[in-house]
Amino acid sequence: MPNRLAAETSPYLLQHADNPVDWYPWGEEALARARAENRPILLSIGYSACHWCHVMAHECFADATVAAEMNRLFINIKVDREERPDLDQVYQTAHQMLVGRPGGWPLTMFLTPDAMPFFGGTYFPREPRHGLPAFVEVLHSVARAFAEKQDEIAEQGRTMREAFGSTLPRAVRGEPLFNADPLAQAVAELDANYDRRRGGFGGAPKFPRPAALDFLLRRHAATGDPHARDMALTTLERMAEGGIHDHLGGGFYRYSVDAQWSIPHFEKMLYDNAQLLHLYAEAWALSRKQVFRQAAEGIVAWLQHEMALPGGAFAAALDADSEGEEGRFYLWTAREVHALLPPQQWDVASIHWGLDGPPNFEDAEWHLRQVQPLEQVAERLRLTPGEARQQLEGARHTLLAARNERIRPGRDDKVLTGCNALAIKGLARAARAFGRPEWLGLACRAADFLQQDLWREGRLLATWKDGRARLPAYLDDHAFLLVAMLELLQAGWRDADYRCAVALADALLQHFEDREEGGFFFTAHDHEALIHRTKPVEDHATPSGNGVAAFALGRLALLSGEPRYAAAARRALALFLPELRQHPGAHPGLLNVLSDELSPPALAVLQGPAAELARWQDEIGRLPAPWLLAVAPTGGDERPAPLRKPETERVNAWVCAGVTCLPPIDGLEALLGMLAKPLKVH
Incomplete structure (x- = not known):
């Protein structure tokens, strides 16, 4: 008989709907029962493409004996980390505090009835193996500890609340002193960890680290640093040659289990491929090497043939396993x-x-x-x-x-707003770099889907499946979609996309910004209260919401002339400046905000006859110029002040950087020559 998960839309939760475990989804029903019965909570967090999640589900959750003990001793809650990244962030941090090492998936946490964790782990086997105890032994030990050590657990909970509070940075009073030292230090940190023979950073397992590669390409564009360029391009080339790349169907797997990029874990994630598409487009613009074009074309083919959904959006992931075996x-x-x-x-x-x-x-x-x-x-x-x-x-x-x-392999065909936003950004950039208008069409269809189906009553939602949009969107969803709108506007101006960008920016300031300290919380001010409210800034498999939000708000301020956006970006940068100085390599996304603060990006506004204007846009789109925002806006007098330019018989470009604006340029070659390197004006 199906359990409560049968009413959910998440494919991952539905995979557990026939377990003999009396699963609850996260919610007040489960939490209220735990409080009423004073029973501990077993919280299991995973996702559909996770190999070890499937292993534990098969060994433990599908086993009647194990399930009986889980049901007898605990209130059992199953969470899809892709639907509830807020819960995942909090309890992964708690695992680190309790165990002293990073967590992972499946995450197995044991909570008091008020949701405070007191023990945790990741994968546990049915029988003792690899130095791990049998899961039933863990269940009995944890239940016994909860019954016999209430005072110790309560004291540990108080200590953990204090530790959570200490993770939030506090604003430094006075005017922040921004300089380029963290930028240089981050390049040096990446260089120290760089694999000169095989590309990438560190040894096995080896991850793509797209945020770091993006930062290196931007540093090369800003400074001409040849080693920053070489680290990024060599890594991207070795990945394209390696087994982390699907040489038949296109796209990239999650990570390599070895240092040579040879054998991957075989899940394919939308968020990885979306970011890599953007990077391969930039790498092509910079080098014109065919390996980068082929990798980008393969990613788009994979998106079209394996991930596209009928409404225009993209599915979240492909499983690592098929026929019960990984790969x-x-x-x-x-x-x-x-x-x-x-x-x-x-x-x-x-x-x-x-x-x-x-x-x-x-x-x-x-x-x-x-x-x-x-x-x-x-x-x-x-x-x-x-x-x-x-x-x-x-x-x-x-x-x-x-x-x-x-x-x-199984496909998780829920629509995740943030992951689709990354795909829109990648497709729009690739369309410009390679001159592929049909790729821009894919980006526009996905953007239209998000704007039409995931906005409800003025608020963005996080996920969509089977006609149901649900769950309040997070910081990442807003920030990623805002930066995607900026990329779309450069590829082809649509007034609806500009309005969407403004609405997202306003939502960030109204619902997420910490106006007292600066920066952005991961959840909105009216979100469900959890044991901790995070303000993430480190980049991981996806870039940090704070870094992307600050970057995108600063860039939107150029287009809109709205000082509130620039001020919010600067407040976030000032808040996290001590962390940037201490660990610059962990924050490549926020370093891009610092770079914009020190060397203001340029805005090029194009105006003129449509046919000639399209040629100018095509040529500018092929440039490796991440410091540039180039748009050809429509809308006449409705446009914001920075975009209102006079109608001309020939195409003209108005270029501004910082507080300096140049005379209009009416020659394409002259403009391309000027944009060959960052403008040194303030």
């Missing part, structure tokens, strides 16, 4: 590939992807990655580069068609 959908035997391909395609593909060598996945199968560059393959087989490329493309199409006949 099963993506793996090959050499015999299987050899049987599918004609001889010349096999010759090229087997050398290029390493199928002529030993298997690279558990000594039995192959996961495709570039082992030998195509130019070397062509030389070895005495083919021209064009012939080798043609054979490889034929092999890719054949293998992809065969793979598409397999049982697919």
